[in-house]
Amino acid sequence: MMQYESPPIRPPSESRSLLVRATRYCPWGRCIFCYGVLWDYRKLELRQVEDIKRDILAMKSHADMIRRWAADNNAEDRIEQLAIRNNVLWLSNEGVKTAFIGDSDSLVMKVDDLVEVIEFMYKTFPTLERVTSYARAKTALKKTPESLKRLHEAGLSRLHLGLETGDDQVLKFIDKGVTSAEMIEAGRRIRESGISLSEYVLLGIGGQQWWQRHAEGTARVLNAIDPDFIRARTLIAVPGTPLYDKVVSGEFKKLTPAGILKEERLLIDALDVTSEFVSDHVSNYLPLNGKLPEAKAHMLQLIDKFMAAPEEVRDSYLQPEELRHP
Numbered sequence: 001m002m003q004y005e006s007p008p009i010r011p012p013s014e015s016r017s018l019l020v021r022a023t024r025y026c027p028w029g030r031c032i033f034c035y036g037v038l039w040d041y042r043k044l045e046l047r048q049v050e051d052i053k054r055d056i057l058a059m060k061s062h063a064d065m066i067r068r069w070a071a072d073n074n075a076e077d078r079i080e081q082l083a084i085r086n087n088v089l090w091l092s093n094e095g096v097k098t099a100f101i102g103d104s105d106s107l108v109m110k111v112d113d114l115v116e117v118i119e120f121m122y123k124t125f126p127t128l129e130r131v132t133s134y135a136r137a138k139t140a141l142k143k144t145p146e147s148l149k150r151l152h153e154a155g156l157s158r159l160h161l162g163l164e165t166g167d168d169q170v171l172k173f174i175d176k177g178v179t180s181a182e183m184i185e186a187g188r189r190i191r192e193s194g195i196s197l198s199e200y201v202l203l204g205i206g207g208q209q210w211w212q213r214h215a216e217g218t219a220r221v222l223n224a225i226d227p228d229f230i231r232a233r234t235l236i237a238v239p240g241t242p243l244y245d246k247v248v249s250g251e252f253k254k255l256t257p258a259g260i261l262k263e264e265r266l267l268i269d270a271l272d273v274t275s276e277f278v279s280d281h282v283s284n285y286l287p288l289n290g291k292l293p294e295a296k297a298h299m300l301q302l303i304d305k306f307m308a309a310p311e312e313v314r315d316s317y318l319q320p321e322e323l324r325h326p
């Protein structure tokens with residue numbers, strides 16, 4: 001049987017990764033901007049380890065079937081193409097290199113269970129080089145430093161955390177359920193365990209009212225953590241979310257695209273980190289990427305140059321959010 005579940009979301013950097021669904025939905029489910037609420041994200045479900053392993057074996061069978069077909073047809077140098085054609089994006093000519101565990105907070109699992117799943121993944125796919133997952137800062141804080149180290153030793157390479165903002169007022173407004181102090185502590189603890197850390201920033205989530213404190217507070221938290229990656233996302237108010245209702249009622253006033261770039265400039269300028277800054281999401285306006293602090297001047301220059309361009313040129317790039325996708 002080659003049926004297996006896949007997580008509904010994953011970071012863009014994991015688009016070619018083996019996607020393993022270890023839990024379903026989110027243990028929090030209250031962030032007002034999160035379109036996960038549309039999929040009933042409030043109902044966390046823990047899957048049985050045996051069911052997860054069955055899925056992993058089913059994916060292995062799928063890969064073996066493609067490899068066998070390639071061998072029988074003298075096409076071993078085209079395994080990747082064949083796999084993509086069969087919607088198997090995670091198989092390359094050299095095997096499976098990267099994997100992602102979903103859904104939104106795998107640390108909610110018992111450490112023994114998560115270790116068992118990760119070790120089984122490496123055993124089943126010996127070419128694996130990286131296993132990553134999403135996690136909530138609050139859940140990470142419930143794990144001891146020893147547990148996090150154990151997960152790292154088992155092969156958990158990276159955790160993706162949604163910081164969104166480092167400002168406590170905005171964190172409260174979006175009902176993130178975590179304070180900035182907890183964000184800092186969780187980030188530091190993950191880094192100390194040896195697990196690589198990717199923090200996501202949500203540009204525009206302070207709206208017109210709090211854009212400045214959002215940028216400054218976020219820089220403050222990121223400076224205290226110094227994560228391996230800072231990934232920028234731009235707010236899209238998706239119909240069906242509580243944030244969308246606040247936009248419609250006028251309670252939340254969104255920034256204009258130019259306002260978003262002004263906010264991003266303030267954030268980048270205030271960063272004092274050694275992180276890789278990444279804009280790898282379709283929601284972002286400018287491709288601001290680079291290793292900090294070296295790339296800071298170039299990124300700021302790019303924003304300034306863009307903002308100085310004639311309005312009609314700028315506007316042709318700054319599409320309203322209705323034309324972008326979450």
Ligand code: SF4
Nearest residue numbers: 026029030031034104
């Ligand atoms: S923690 Fe993440 S998945 Fe859960 S509600 Fe918040 S943004 Fe959505």
